[in-house]
Amino acid sequence: MVKSIKGEKADLAPKEYIEKLFDGEAENFEHHLVDQLxxxxPKKIGLLAVNLLQHLPVAEGKxxxxxxxxxGLIGQALKPxxxxxxxxxxxxxxxxQAKKKEIYSQLVQGDILEFLEENHLNKNYxxxxxxxxxxxxxxxxKLFSAVACRLAQAMKSVFLFSVELLEDDQVxxxxxxxxRYAHSLGYLKKLSAEHGFTVSHVEPTSIREERGQPVPGVIMVLNLS
Structure with a gap:
């Protein structure tokens, strides 16, 4: 937080910070995020799924x-x-909290990059x-590279994510x-091309409200080329 206030560079938030932050917010997280901010x-991802993910039918192995x-808010939107x-x-x-929704067949506590790189559960998604x-x-x-490896064996595979938008494409x-971090579209498109993805959808959106003002962002959908 000191670096963010001073405008100093940092590559990522420490794992300990994220874990402590969300452990403290877990019980009231959905009320605060959905009702207040x-x-x-999740609603927009659910609507996207209707048009973009119909080639992922409910079937064994998907x-x-x-x-x-x-x-589990996103899991609820994607479960169908x-x-x-x-x-x-x-x-x-x-x-x-996610376990209570009975959406996930597997829930793992850990760092997302380590999970992808360790080939945990030995699944191609x-x-x-x-x-x-x-x-x-x-x-x-590293994250894009690891995702591409975990999608590589799956037919018609999709990588779907959101970012807060950084308007300056030179950064x-x-x-x-x-x-929190913001990313530029130029950076995301460059990473997509470098790791064998085709950008199939870019949707400008408001992520949430901050002090009563919408926070600009984008939802992106990538397919392996």
Whole structure:
């Protein structure tokens, strides 16, 4: 937070910070986020699924991975389109809330990049989501590489994520005074091309409200080329 206020560079938020932050917010997380900050990404992801994810029918073997799954809001939106969903999150207390929804067949407490790189559960996923997750990660190269590896064997696979939008395309990412990261479209498109993805959908959206003002962002859908 000191670095964010001073405008100093930091590649990502420390795992200990994220875990402690969300453990403390878990019980009231959905009320605060949805009712007070007007968080609308789960609803928008659900609407996107109707048009973009119909090629992932509910069938044996269609498995989704929800990175930074939190209390399961995105899992709820995606459940009709896949047979099985796995969730990963640093916060045990957030996972406890997600478990109550009975959406996920597997819930793992851990770092999302370590989970992807360790080939945990030995699964090749048809859909990987990271919604409102990259706000805690600045550098995304390793993450994109790991996602591409986990999608590589799946036919018609999809990587769906959101970011807070950084308007300056000359800058890859920036740590904001809120302690969250914003990313530029130029950076995301460059990473997509470098890791074999085709950008199939870019949707400008408001992520949530901050002091009564909408926070600009985008939802992106990538397919392996």
């Amino acid at each position: 007007h968080y609308c990404l 498995v989704a991975l929800d990175l930074g799954c939190g209390t 389109w896949v047979a099985e969903i796995h969730g990963v999150d640093l916060s045990k207390k957030m996972l406890d 048809h859909l990987i989501t990271a919604v409102d997750v990259f706000v805690y990660l600045g550098v995304l190269e 890859d990412y920036q740590l904001l005074p809120t302690g």
